[in-house]
Amino acid sequence: MTAAKVRPCVMMEGRAADAARAYAALFEDGEATSEVETGTEIWTVQVAGQELRMFDSPISHGFGITPAISMFVTCDTETEVRRLFEGLSPDGKVLMPLDAYPFSRCYGWVQDRFGLSWQIGVAE
Template identity: 40%
Template sequence: MRMQLIIPHFWMQGTADEAIAFYTEAFAAIGKHSEVTHRSTYPTEGLLDFQRPMAGKTLAATLTIDGFDLGLINAGAEFRPTPCLNIMVTMDPAVMEDAPAAVDRLWAALVEGGEVRMELGAYPFSQRYGWVEDRFGINWQLILTDPEGEPRPFLMPSLLFGPDSRGARQAVDHYLSFFPEARLGRRELYPDNEDLVLFSDFQLGGQWLTAMDSSFPLPFDFTPGSSLMVCASTQEDIDYYWEHLSTVPEAERCGWCQDAFGLSWQVTPAAAELANLGPEQYQALMGMTKIDLAALRR
């Protein structure tokens, strides 16, 4: 089984373990298996002052839902996810028994304690669609797909760009220019404004993502509360992705960077390696911008 190259990560305000239990139950209700495949904990020494209340607790975890990796970062109130990076859930009647009912069951779980952004109902592009921000701040688009259309994965990271930003077309074209196994799928433009992308999907590293522009101003933007992690196992890979992604020097820290479109990325080795850092290695990581693998592996 191939490793997932790009893993969406969401900032939890000390609630990562609670969120894991919640998502495991919610997806089990529609027959989808979830499990924690990696977990790291905060060390008990060498922490910065603001991290000391988290000593020994979960630092980050990878929750694998139906084979798709989702990262949860356990920290404080510094950041919160925004709808600009969300997860699209495709319910395909061709591969899922009673897909409309599955949409309804998952919606009922995610909406409890959350906020509806688009009501669940029939739209021109789908007989069953809704957008919800759950109680932990993660946004989900649930869509019943056309069983005769080209199949897409169950879960896909989705990017939303405001009308005042460099938008979906420019961002996607940039990512396609340097990621391996990259290709454009669909790209539909607004009928009244062909500068804006109504919907697009594309592959990076053989993995499907989606992107769209909003036609109206948004009260939110990309923040480090929602990021995409690129798994890079060699220093050469880290250097390569860092060169193509990092455009804001002041945002560079601990393997995190920000691209020209405002999206935060983590360019790091696999989660399993980060989970085994000792106190000295963790302290070294805290002082890095781009990750130095040699320093972490001493």
């Protein structure tokens, strides 16, 4: 019996390739690859040791990505937190500014230009 594997799957409309490449370029261990499954290009993105699956829906939906689900990234240094936050913020929406909070000395929450939400903080 094969062990189950859970990985985030992000549905977009026309921006998956751009997002996959941007995330792979931003993270030091980032890598983006694609393959076609049942006529749809599926992107696999490796970031911070996590595999994300991304695709552009061939069907238009009445919903998008919500910040209620986010990628939670823990970094070893404040410098890395700031670099990632600054890389994800342009043309996005800051949900919690980069600052010290009771739960982290350096933390920020941003919804990037592709609509994906990221919480980034120092590992305590």
